[in-house]
Amino acid sequence: MAVLSRPLRYPFFKHPPQRRTLLLVFGATLLLRALPGNVFHNIFHRDKGKGKAFPADQLKQTLQQMYETDENGRVCLLVPYEGGVQKVPIPSPSDHSSDKDAFPLLSTSTQAKPNLDLAFLRQLRSIICCILFPPAKLWRNKDLGIVLMHSSFLVLRTVLSIMVARLDGRIVRDLVKSDGKGFLKGIVLWFVLAIPSTYTNSMIRHLQSVLHLHLRTRLTRYIHDLYFASYPEARYYQISLEHKLDGIDQYITADVDAWAGSLSGLYGNLLKPTLDIVLFLSQLSRSLGARGTVLLWVNYYITIRILRAVTPAFGRLAAVEARLEGEYRRGVGRVGRESEEVAFYDGGAREKDILTRAYLRLIKHVNSIYKIRIAYEWTEDYVIKYLWSAAGYGLIAVPFLFTRNKRLQSDSPSIIETREAKDNAVAGRTETYISNRRLLLSLADAGGRLMFAYKDMLELAGLTTRLYTLVSTLHNLPQSPEGKISVDDSIEIRNIDVTIPGSNDDTPPLVKDLSFIVRPGEHLMITGSNGVGKTAIARVLAGLWRPTPSSSESESDSGSGSGISLKTSGTSAVYAPQNAHDRHHPSVFVVPQRAYMVVGSLLDQVIYPHTYQEFIKSGRTIDELEDILEKVFLTYLPDREGGWTTRKEWRDVLSGGEKQRMSLARVFYHRPKFAILDECTSAVSSDVEGRMYESLKALGVTLITITLRPSLTKFHKQLLTLNLDSSSSAHWTLSRVGTAEERMEIHREIKSLEEKLADVEGWESRVKELEVLLSAGGISSSAGASSGECS
Numbered sequence: 001m002a003v004l005s006r007p008l009r010y011p012f013f014k015h016p017p018q019r020r021t022l023l024l025v026f027g028a029t030l031l032l033r034a035l036p037g038n039v040f041h042n043i044f045h046r047d048k049g050k051g052k053a054f055p056a057d058q059l060k061q062t063l064q065q066m067y068e069t070d071e072n073g074r075v076c077l078l079v080p081y082e083g084g085v086q087k088v089p090i091p092s093p094s095d096h097s098s099d100k101d102a103f104p105l106l107s108t109s110t111q112a113k114p115n116l117d118l119a120f121l122r123q124l125r126s127i128i129c130c131i132l133f134p135p136a137k138l139w140r141n142k143d144l145g146i147v148l149m150h151s152s153f154l155v156l157r158t159v160l161s162i163m164v165a166r167l168d169g170r171i172v173r174d175l176v177k178s179d180g181k182g183f184l185k186g187i188v189l190w191f192v193l194a195i196p197s198t199y200t201n202s203m204i205r206h207l208q209s210v211l212h213l214h215l216r217t218r219l220t221r222y223i224h225d226l227y228f229a230s231y232p233e234a235r236y237y238q239i240s241l242e243h244k245l246d247g248i249d250q251y252i253t254a255d256v257d258a259w260a261g262s263l264s265g266l267y268g269n270l271l272k273p274t275l276d277i278v279l280f281l282s283q284l285s286r287s288l289g290a291r292g293t294v295l296l297w298v299n300y301y302i303t304i305r306i307l308r309a310v311t312p313a314f315g316r317l318a319a320v321e322a323r324l325e326g327e328y329r330r331g332v333g334r335v336g337r338e339s340e341e342v343a344f345y346d347g348g349a350r351e352k353d354i355l356t357r358a359y360l361r362l363i364k365h366v367n368s369i370y371k372i373r374i375a376y377e378w379t380e381d382y383v384i385k386y387l388w389s390a391a392g393y394g395l396i397a398v399p400f401l402f403t404r405n406k407r408l409q410s411d412s413p414s415i416i417e418t419r420e421a422k423d424n425a426v427a428g429r430t431e432t433y434i435s436n437r438r439l440l441l442s443l444a445d446a447g448g449r450l451m452f453a454y455k456d457m458l459e460l461a462g463l464t465t466r467l468y469t470l471v472s473t474l475h476n477l478p479q480s481p482e483g484k485i486s487v488d489d490s491i492e493i494r495n496i497d498v499t500i501p502g503s504n505d506d507t508p509p510l511v512k513d514l515s516f517i518v519r520p521g522e523h524l525m526i527t528g529s530n531g532v533g534k535t536a537i538a539r540v541l542a543g544l545w546r547p548t549p550s551s552s553e554s555e556s557d558s559g560s561g562s563g564i565s566l567k568t569s570g571t572s573a574v575y576a577p578q579n580a581h582d583r584h585h586p587s588v589f590v591v592p593q594r595a596y597m598v599v600g601s602l603l604d605q606v607i608y609p610h611t612y613q614e615f616i617k618s619g620r621t622i623d624e625l626e627d628i629l630e631k632v633f634l635t636y637l638p639d640r641e642g643g644w645t646t647r648k649e650w651r652d653v654l655s656g657g658e659k660q661r662m663s664l665a666r667v668f669y670h671r672p673k674f675a676i677l678d679e680c681t682s683a684v685s686s687d688v689e690g691r692m693y694e695s696l697k698a699l700g701v702t703l704i705t706i707t708l709r710p711s712l713t714k715f716h717k718q719l720l721t722l723n724l725d726s727s728s729s730a731h732w733t734l735s736r737v738g739t740a741e742e743r744m745e746i747h748r749e750i751k752s753l754e755e756k757l758a759d760v761e762g763w764e765s766r767v768k769e770l771e772v773l774l775s776a777g778g779i780s781s782s783a784g785a786s787s788g789e790c791s
């Protein structure tokens with residue numbers, strides 16, 4: 001403290017060695033100025049490589065590739081950048097499961113009322129220690145370097161402010177003393193000092209922006225690792241299934257960015273004014289004396305208490321604003337996604353109403369924040385800018401008005417009577433006054449920024465709660481259930497109730513006590529009316545829905561298997577062949593009801609979810625892909641769309657039937673042991689559908705088809721029929737296609753047709769009677785007249 005409170009005037013401006021110090025500072029700053037282009041850039045961007053300009057076709061090819069393995073064996077993402085491609089090494093995804101304990105779920109009340117309290121500090125600590133600056137890797141963390149450099153510039157800025165204040169006083173002193181030489185020297189120093197000062201300011205802003213970007217990148221990577229985790233986590237699916245967070249896109253994009261910006265800004269806004277206050281006060285304390293310093297502190301304390309009392313709940317307001325912003329953004333996104341459907345219904349006006357309402361809710365909220373801010377900012381400005389400055393003026397005036405006058409009066413007349421001594425005394429006082437006034441103004445400014453920082457902290461508390469809620473929700477989602485591995489490469493459901501996740505205990509299951517087994521080659525068709533639970537069975541088979549053990553783990557009267565041996569005794573379980581969820585070679589592949597087209601090239605559509613790199617690595621060729629397109633009757637597509645590497649919005653470009661055929665092409669590409677086809681050919685003509693089914697079976701894929709089309713029965717060996725019964729759970733029957741029962745069913749249909757044919761004779765004689773009736777009345781039917789049949 002003693003060091004800090006030592007005035008800077010003499011060391012810097014009076015003696016030759018201190019001039020060297022000034023020159024050193026100046027030289028160091030000039031050196032730093034040259035660094036960002038080279039050293040800083042190399043420190044922070046060394047691994048990323050430089051954007052390299054590519055010819056257009058090479059660029060297209062590289063974009064198709066998406067990933068590349070560099071000479072060190074690291075996987076690099078190829079990112080388009082300034083007309084070229086930049087290689088960004090991506091760390092292998094981590095499951096971050098060890099962090100789960102640091103992110104317990106928040107209670108609803110804490111979520112609703114974010115504040116600057118212990119809960120906020122805990123949330124902040126978890127985010128900083130687990131995501132941004134994990135202690136174990138602290139010294140390898142490049143962001144720490146940015147923080148340190150940012151901090152150094154903040155300290156430098158404060159030191160420079162004090163130097164400027166002192167120099168200001170010195171220039172005015174020389175002016176009052178009519179010391180032209182001293183004045184000119186002061187002006188030269190002023191310009192010299194201006195260079196590091198302005199440079200420091202721009203570096204502070206630059207480093208703050210860099211810190212913002214780095215924090216955002218770290219958070220985004222962490223959240224992506226969690227959110228896009230593969231099976232069994234599959235959090236992107238589980239989070240919507242559990243209805244845990246509405247508007248997750250807003251959380252991941254806007255909220256993360258706002259939080260990173262808020263924290264990086266707040267660091268500077270807290271550190272710099274705090275430093276300013278400490279250094280300025282220690283400087284001022286020499287002039288103000290102990291009493292003045294204490295009074296200054298008392299003044300600050302009282303006014304801060306007043307301001308805190310009138311500060312609105314900015315944290316909660318910020319959290320609500322982010323939520324409303326998310327709702328509006330989601331609405332706009334939904335219309336964009338479903339634009340064709342909306343256009344067919346001409347639903348623009350209706351959608352506009354919905355979105356306008358969401359927008360108005362947001363705007364009203366933001367407007368109310370603005371209104372609240374007027375009163376708060378008015379009070380804040382008044383207190384900080386005017387009250388504090390006035391208090392400061394009062395405090396620095398005291399020594400001049402009282403103490404120094406008294407001292408001057410008590411001094412011996414011989415000293416004060418000389419004109420020069422008088423001038424020096426006035427000049428000295430002016431210098432002290434100007435320096436102190438500048439320091440006081442800076443002090444008031446620093447105090448103001450601290451108060452602004454308090455408001456920013458409240459907003460950060462709101463954003464922290466949202467970010468923490470996102471991360472803790474992702475950490476605490478239930479995992480997808482892991483099925484058991486079947487010993488004979490079959491798919492089996494044994495004594496399972498198919499239940500909607502999250503439904504109440506008293507909600508009846510969709511399908512009760514279900515049991516069936518599908519061995520290789522024993523193709524199964526699942527049919528039943530809409531909403532009966534067919535897709536729900538596919539979800540259980542795919543491991544997305546948790547199977548509920550049936551209350552009666554034995555054969556029950558809710559379903560029956562005729563002609564098929566069911567192993568219904570034993571524990572409830574779902575069995576799947578090995579590697580059912582292997583990302584590279586899945587043994588079970590599901591084609592959903594709604595065709596999904598990925599962002600990318602035509603080639604990417606066929607090989608999804610594989611990447612181009614995996615395609616190349618697997619040794620597959622374009623010729624093979626062309627064969628596949630032939631099997632799904634899409635051979636014309638590459639020519640029509642301009643080649644395999646063409647990138648388009650395939651969701652809009654392909655017709656409904658083409659999208660479904662493309663989805664089936666993926667089954668041909670991945671060649672799984674089992675394919676679950678959920679009404680994925682409903683828009684394809686029956687003959688093409690039949691031929692695709694034949695090709696799939698010829699490839700050795702065992703089919704589990706969910707369909708309402710009886711014409712597909714002939715491609716299967718088993719038929720699972722679901723019917724709703726009185727208990728609102730589906731009653732199921734499993735039969736063998738082509739068995740006695742099916743023949744009996746056919747006989748039943750023949751019999752009913754014969755009965756209908758028996759009536760034909762009666763209907764014919766009735767037609768004759770009606771014709772006689774018409775001709776007897778001499779009336780000719782209009783239809784007959786137009787065809788010229790009546791005379």
Ligand SMILES: Nc1ncnc2c1ncn2[C@@H]1O[C@H](COP(=O)(O)OP(=O)(O)OP(=O)(O)O)[C@@H](O)[C@H]1O
Pocket residue numbers: 241500510529530531532533534535536537
């Ligand atoms: N995530 C969910 N939350 C709540 N209810 C759901 C959910 N998913 C499905 N359901 C309900 O479960 C029931 C069965 O749905 P499912 O998709 O299995 O029907 P389906 O037999 O495949 O019908 P369709 O032939 O129309 O496709 C439906 O009543 C549906 O509303």
